[in-house]
Amino acid sequence: MSENATHITEYKTLGIVLVTLLFFTLITIVVTSFDLAVWNVVLALVIAGTKGFLVVTYFMHIKYESLLLKILVGMVFFLFALILVITFIDYAYR
């Protein structure tokens, strides 16, 4: 999206994203009843990451923004992932 242009997302698209988010929330709750050892955490993070991606892409309109903003937001996700990986280097090898 250029500096002054606006984009209006259809209600249908927003509705589909909302239902998808609720579905993932349900999955998050359901998987806690299974003991998957360390994979519980991995699964929870993957679901949360996917939900975050959907929110940023559709609700926050990044899909329709300029490449620069997409790169900046992508770098934030990358940084967050790095922080998690480095933290888990401690927990995995302690």
Next chain:
Amino acid sequence: MINATTTMESVSYLDHKGKYKGIFAWIFATDHKRIALLYLYAISTFFVIGAILGLLMRLELISPGQTIMTAQTYNGIFTVHGIMMIFMVVIPGLSAIFGNFFLPILIGAKDVAFPRLNLFSWYIFITGSILAVLSQFLRSGPPDTGWTFYAPYSTATGTNVIFATTAAFVLGFSSILTGLNFIVTIHRMRAPKMKFFSMPLFPWSIYATAWIQVLATPIIAITLLMLIAERLFKIGFFDPAYGGDPILFQHMFWIYSHPAVYIMILPAMGVITEIIPTFCQRKVYGYKAIAMSSLAIAGVGYLVWGHHMFTSGMSETARWVFSLLTFIVAIPSAVKVFNWLATMYKGSIDLKPPLLYALSFIFLFSIGGLTGLVLGSLATNIQVHDTSFVVAHFHYIVFGGMGFGFFAALHYWFPKIYGRMYNFRRANIAWGILFVGFNLLYFPLFIIGMQGMPRRYYDYLPQFQTGHVISTIGGIILIIGLFLMIRNLVLGARKGAKAPANPWNGSTLEWQIVSPPPQENFDEDPLIKNNPYDYE
């Protein structure tokens, strides 16, 4: 070459008659320059209080055993000193004051992107600061954890930890909103034809800082909330007694608090990058390298937090990873230092007070940075961990770096802010006293730290007394220097000679408008033609 911009008849922001009068014209102001001054006065007040607390600590340590206060009072004072100086002075300092005042002007904008949000950020800052001050006086007594609030002690102590952490939590919101405001301002409000690579380098450093503020501060916010929940509901996040992990607290705390060091230092580096070309009348050497090094420091600086935790019981693999990353972050810092020196080479160096402070910054920051490598290396870190060596290193970076950067900025932009000059002779004397006092205060701490003097200890072995006496004398000299500097600036603001628009023959946009600037900075959009540092 830059063409700008205001006529001499413009009414300055100090004389502008708006909707409100008197004090209300300030506390309801949405003009970025007035908000900058609100921050300046608030932060300066907290700085003076923090400095006095620091002096009291030094006086206590002049001899072993009890000197002027009890051990618990000492614990409270070093905690209060840390909380005030970190969260209320050095983190907001340069960004909120000089970022607010000069970022819009340097990019040719009339204000920040969200002026009312800017004022709201100041109110949040004041609310958080009041909470922090209250935490010192409420019934349970000042927090005694140190500014790091390490668990599990912070989950158990009976002092006002919840109040103090709530204060830091609230102050964080101010930081996030200010950072957000600056990012949007830089993206959306640059003057026509001002590309990213034609911005001056102070906005670049503010840009890198703002990203850290937006991305890192929420992590300390959630950490402090978890700590409060731990104290209130015994959940078991951090306290081993409830199944928690105290090292998790350290991870989460330092994921924010190490990048916070760059929130403090990056704007100071930006100030130095403005001052050196002006007082050497030389184009900045390696413009793009300096701009990119700000982003590199911000990026890599995120990933080195573990060097604060080498003795915490963290895994060995994590320790060498963090050690490696710590050494990598030294590279972009060195890029800046070498480029500053290269800029000065063959320049017409004019040793005015702002340049004296800028050169002091380079000297002190280099000592702080190089001793940082001693701490980043695993073997030597374990030798000096939690000794006064760390205190010295930290103060060389934060006070020698951010502090002297702050003083440099104050002396550099003072004529623009107030439209008056200060007395150069008195400024030079104050600088000399400050510089001597600073080194006498902190350098002995390196030595006694290497010899084994622990940090935060109330009492010590007699063998460390000489170092402590020298350090305390340095502290007294430093306070005298501070007093002289503040007095000179106050006198200058009230009675100084009128400042011309461009007293230093600077080339960036702020020097192309009248002193002090008018309400909306520019009568019309300034025309940006070439490099902002076009001296040749």
